[in-house]
Amino acid sequence: MHNRTATPSAAPAPTDAAGHDGHRLSARKFALHFAEMVVAMAVGMVVLHPVWMYVLDAAALMDNPYTGALIMATNMTVAMSAWMRFRGHRWRPIAEMGAAMYLPFLVLFVPLALDLIDGGALMLWGHLLMLPAMAAAMLLRPHEYAHC
Secondary structure (H helix, E strand, O other): OOOOOOOOOOOOOOEOOOOOEHHHHHHHHHHHHHHHHHHHHHHHHHHHHHHHHHHOOOHHHHHOHHHHHHHHHHHHHHHHHHHHHHOOOOHHHHHHHHHHHHHHHHHHHHHHHOOOOOHHHHHHHHHHHHHHHHHHHHHHOHHHHHOO
């Protein structure tokens, strides 16, 4: 006969209908939220680009690599911020995510000014570096993004 009064066993982690534990579900929600923000950014680029080109007649600004990059970051930030606000985020995380849109371009302005890269490389690398910048902003407050 065994002694059953030793130590109680820990309760198993709660699972959802598919058998995933809460940690995995949070990681999935985190990744889904990241993807939603990328989609919102793409929508912002497509929807707001004509505003700059035709409504504001800012084609010259768009052709300049510095202002073009800042306008592109603004288009993405406006749409992503609207989506984040719709999802119930506070203003501070929205501002942090907005900074993640501009920071890669601002950093790349230095090699652009030194003629180490051209405008095409600025746009390519600026957009690619946004993704880890966004992930870093999200990882500052994982609870903010994993429970939406």
